[in-house]
Amino acid sequence: MRAVTAVLGRLGGTISRWRRNPVLIKELRGRIRGKRAYQILAGYLGLLGLFLSMVYSVYTSEVSYTANAQAMLLMGQVIFWSVIGAEMMMVIFITPSLASGAISGERESQTFELLRTTLLPARALVWGKISAIMIFVVMLLVAASPFVAISFLFGGISPVELAVMHEMLLVTAFGFGAVSLAFSARSRRTSTASLLSYAFALIMTGGVPIATLAIATIAANVFAPTGGMLQSLGTQWGAGADYVIMSVLSTNPFATILVTGGAWVSDGSIWMLRLQSFTGGSLFSFPSPWLPYTAFYLLMGLIALELAIRWVRRPMD
Amino acid sequence: MSVDAIIETEGLTKRYGKVTAIDGLSIRVEKGAVYGFVGPNGAGKTTTMRILATLTRPTAGKAWVGGYSVTEEPRQVRRLIGYMPDFFGIYGDMTVREYLEFFAACYEIPESRRHGLIDDLLELVDLTHRQNDMVDKLSRGLKQRLCLARTLAHDPEVLILDEPASGLDPRARIEIRELLVELARMGKTIFFSSHILSDVEEICTHLGIIEAGKLVAQGDVASMRAIWKPERDITLVVLDGPDNAKAILSDLEGVSEVEEMPCPEGRHCLRVIFSGDDEAVSEMVRRLVEGGVRVIGVSEAERTLETVFMRATKGLVT
Numbered sequence: 001m002r003a004v005t006a007v008l009g010r011l012g013g014t015i016s017r018w019r020r021n022p023v024l025i026k027e028l029r030g031r032i033r034g035k036r037a038y039q040i041l042a043g044y045l046g047l048l049g050l051f052l053s054m055v056y057s058v059y060t061s062e063v064s065y066t067a068n069a070q071a072m073l074l075m076g077q078v079i080f081w082s083v084i085g086a087e088m089m090m091v092i093f094i095t096p097s098l099a100s101g102a103i104s105g106e107r108e109s110q111t112f113e114l115l116r117t118t119l120l121p122a123r124a125l126v127w128g129k130i131s132a133i134m135i136f137v138v139m140l141l142v143a144a145s146p147f148v149a150i151s152f153l154f155g156g157i158s159p160v161e162l163a164v165m166h167e168m169l170l171v172t173a174f175g176f177g178a179v180s181l182a183f184s185a186r187s188r189r190t191s192t193a194s195l196l197s198y199a200f201a202l203i204m205t206g207g208v209p210i211a212t213l214a215i216a217t218i219a220a221n222v223f224a225p226t227g228g229m230l231q232s233l234g235t236q237w238g239a240g241a242d243y244v245i246m247s248v249l250s251t252n253p254f255a256t257i258l259v260t261g262g263a264w265v266s267d268g269s270i271w272m273l274r275l276q277s278f279t280g281g282s283l284f285s286f287p288s289p290w291l292p293y294t295a296f297y298l299l300m301g302l303i304a305l306e307l308a309i310r311w312v313r314r315p316m317d
Numbered sequence: 318m319s320v321d322a323i324i325e326t327e328g329l330t331k332r333y334g335k336v337t338a339i340d341g342l343s344i345r346v347e348k349g350a351v352y353g354f355v356g357p358n359g360a361g362k363t364t365t366m367r368i369l370a371t372l373t374r375p376t377a378g379k380a381w382v383g384g385y386s387v388t389e390e391p392r393q394v395r396r397l398i399g400y401m402p403d404f405f406g407i408y409g410d411m412t413v414r415e416y417l418e419f420f421a422a423c424y425e426i427p428e429s430r431r432h433g434l435i436d437d438l439l440e441l442v443d444l445t446h447r448q449n450d451m452v453d454k455l456s457r458g459l460k461q462r463l464c465l466a467r468t469l470a471h472d473p474e475v476l477i478l479d480e481p482a483s484g485l486d487p488r489a490r491i492e493i494r495e496l497l498v499e500l501a502r503m504g505k506t507i508f509f510s511s512h513i514l515s516d517v518e519e520i521c522t523h524l525g526i527i528e529a530g531k532l533v534a535q536g537d538v539a540s541m542r543a544i545w546k547p548e549r550d551i552t553l554v555v556l557d558g559p560d561n562a563k564a565i566l567s568d569l570e571g572v573s574e575v576e577e578m579p580c581p582e583g584r585h586c587l588r589v590i591f592s593g594d595d596e597a598v599s600e601m602v603r604r605l606v607e608g609g610v611r612v613i614g615v616s617e618a619e620r621t622l623e624t625v626f627m628r629a630t631k632g633l634v635t
Contacts, residue, residue: 022422030410110406114467117370117400118423119392 022120023128031136040094044140048086048147055082076154081261083147084165088253091137091173092205096197098136099180101190102129103312108190122312126185126305130177137173141166160270164260164290172253175297176201178304185311208252216245216278223279243286245278250289251296260290322381323348323475323506324369329378331364338364340530341378346508346523348474351501353521354510355626361530362510363403366479369508370400382475399468403479403510407460409453413444416452417466424471438466442496458489465496476500478509482516494520518622528630541625548573551589551598553605554614559585562610569601584613 018024031037059078063071103125106112115125151157180197187193219241249255263269271291274283324346331338339361346352356362367373368380371391379386385393408416417435426434439445442462447455455463461481468476481497482490494516501507501520511517517524524541526534534541555562559577562585566575571593580586591601598615605612 020422020428022419025422026408026411026419029415030408033410106406110402110404111408113370113372113402114400114405114420114464115423116372117395117398118420119395119425119471120423 017124018127018131021124021128021131023125024131027129027132028135031132037136040097041140041143044090044094045143048083048090048144051086052079052083052147052150055079072154073156076151076156077265079154080148080151080157080161081257083144083151084169084257084261085254087141087144087169088172088257090140091169092176092201092253093198094140095133095137095173095176096180096194096201098133099129099177100184100193100197102133102181103184103308104187104190104193105184107188116312122309125312126181126308130174130181130305133177133181134170134173137170137177141169158264161261161264164264164270165257168253168256168260168290168293171294171297171301175301175304176204178301178308182304182308182311185308204251205253208248209255212245212249212252212255215241215248219245219279223281239277239279239281239284241279242275242277242281242284246275246286246289247292250292253293256289256293260288263288321347324352324380324382324508326365326369326380327378329365329368329380330376331361331368331373332376337530339368339375339527342527342530342532344525344532344535346506348506349501349504350523351497351507351521352509352523352525353517354508354525354527355512355514355517355622356510356527357630360527362527363479365527366400366402366477366508366510369394370398370402370477371395372400396471397474399471399473399476401464401468401476401478401481403483405464407452407463409451411452412449413439413452413455413463414448416463417470420467421470426471434470438469441469441499442466443492456489458485458492461485461489461493462496465493469500473505475506475508478507480510480512482511482513490516514622514626524622524625526626526629534625534629538622542622549591549593549598550618551591551601552578552614552616552618553587553589553602553612554580555585555587555605556583556611556613557585557609559587561608562587562605565605565608565610566601569604571597572601 055078059075063074103112106115148162176197179200180193183196183200184190184193187196223241249259259273260270263273269288271288273286273288275286277284322345324344326342326344329342329344330340342361342365344354344365354362354365364373368375369382369387371387371394374388379388381387382394383397385397387394408419411419414435417438418431421431421434422428435448436445439448442465444459444463444466447459452460452463465478465481468478478497482493485493490513497507497509498520507521509521518538521538523537524535525532534544536544553562563575563577566572566587566589569591572589572591574588574590576588578586578588589601591598593601598617602612602615
């Protein structure tokens with residue numbers, strides 16, 4: 001009981017310190033005061049609305065969703081997954097723009113050194129910055145919730161799907177935000193940090209599927225049970241290759257949405273999947289990709305923040 | 318580290334690649350002193366200040382503030398210092414009061430104390446009437462005063478100010494100078510650099526001259542004047558032709574130079590560069606009078622830091 005009280009006390013202290021973090025307060029105040037936040041919000045909602053209108057037009061030109069209940073449910077699912085996909089795209093490309101100038105911008109505007117000679121710990125500076133970015137992303141997601149709510153008019157979406165997809169959006173924002181913040185802490189110029197952040201985003205969104213395809217193709221040839229170059233090694237090598245392929249694929253946001261959503265829609269599974277082997281072996285079990293995805297992005301984000309703290313602490317010359 | 322020194326460096330060296338910004342610098346600033354750190358551009362003043370402010374790591378040597386090592390115990394040093402760089406940015410999207418509140422929070426001032434503290438700081442720098450204005454609407458002089466208020470948020474013992482009056486108009490410069498005098502009166506140790514030697518002369522008790530990364534002179538202002546400008550610059554006003562006076566003066570011991578200067582009609586002014594005490598000056602006047610020179614005025618030019626500076630430095634840059 002005493003241990004629980006101590007843990008709760010410590011947690012309360014951490015939350016209290018976080019709420020009083022001067023960088024967080026300054027960032028939120030500054031962000032809401034400026035025009036940029038409203039421009040981003042307007043642009044984000046405008047694009048999302050436009051995209052959804054296009055999806056709706058295309059779908060209704062092909063199928064009459066009033067024809068039967070099944071068509072209506074499908075309409076709800078199409079809208080939901082389209083909005084989630086678009087939100088994911090926005091999060092991946094808006095978060096670096098918010099984070100890549102967070103620390104390098106302080107350097108460029110010559111305010112960084114004023115901060116570094118105060119008693120503000122580097123940890124508070126970095127966590128204040130990432131918290132402000134996350135709060136802004138949450139604001140964007142909340143602002144877009146009416147679009148998501150449209151899908152509930154048609155049905156076909158469960159609260160579990162809604163929760164899992166929003167959890168994925170948040171960990172994606174955290175992962176990409178933290179990595180961009182680390183680039184910002186390392187770079188003297190925001191332009192360099194932005195370039196690195198967007199290169200990273202492109203690798204994770206475009207590079208990973210290409211790498212997965214390449215690994216899967218090679219593995220299928222090498223470990224195939226019949227005719228494979230290394231078939232003599234046994235099926236466990238092929239099974240190992242399957243796990244590697246799925247692990248790599250689970251770092252890609254869009255592949256993760258597709259596989260997680262597909263498994264939920266087809267057989268209602270949200271925790272474990274039964275998948276066909278890439279190397280021609282038997283069916284294998286793998287956690288639903290959103291689970292390794294969450295673990296990967298949280299871990300990557302935490303490592304990036306630790307690096308950012310170290311780079312903030314270290315004098316540049 | 319010496320007992321009564323609040324800032325001390327020992328063999329402080331900083332190299333950037335092949336360029337040596339400061340080279341074996343050993344300075345000592347006593348508690349309560351107003352230490353003017355002067356030197357030509359590129360002499361190493363800013364580098365020294367950045368090391369003392371824990372922003373730059375020295376390549377070699379040691380530095381302490383209040384007995385704490387700037388490299389080993391930077392947090393304790395930051396508690397003691399208020400640092401104002403020569404160029405600094407501001408958060409333009411904040412009001413003057415919010416700006417000070419932000420930095421007070423960064424200096425871990427409890428929320429309950431912040432309001433009163435900020436009122437005091439605003440009053441000290443005379444910005445109370447502008448407290449709700451956005452920072453980017455302030456003039457450069459007011460921004461400078463605001464930045465100075467920021468450095469005082471945690472009531473530091475030592476102020477490290479890099480060119481606090483640079484780029485200011487004469488009025489703003491005088492206001493900053495008066496603020497520094499007030500802060501010195503409050504017992505703060507002030508370590509500041511400046512190009513404006515008249516400002517340094519007016520407010521500093523001690524002086525350090527740096528050139529090409531090396532400290533060429535250091536001490537209290539009076540002794541620096543005596544060491545670096547031992548000669549006296551005396552002007553004599555006489556009624557007769559100057560030749561007789563020139564001849565007498567040239568024969569006197571300690572006179573290194575005699576020259577005639579422009580003077581009102583009917584009078585002759587002679588500038589005498591002379592080494593000697595007040596007795597020797599009196600003796601000089603007596604010899605002139607005995608030699609038939611009608612002396613009607615004797616005055617002495619003040620020994621300015623400008624002369625000390627020009628003599629101590631050789632015009633070298635790193």
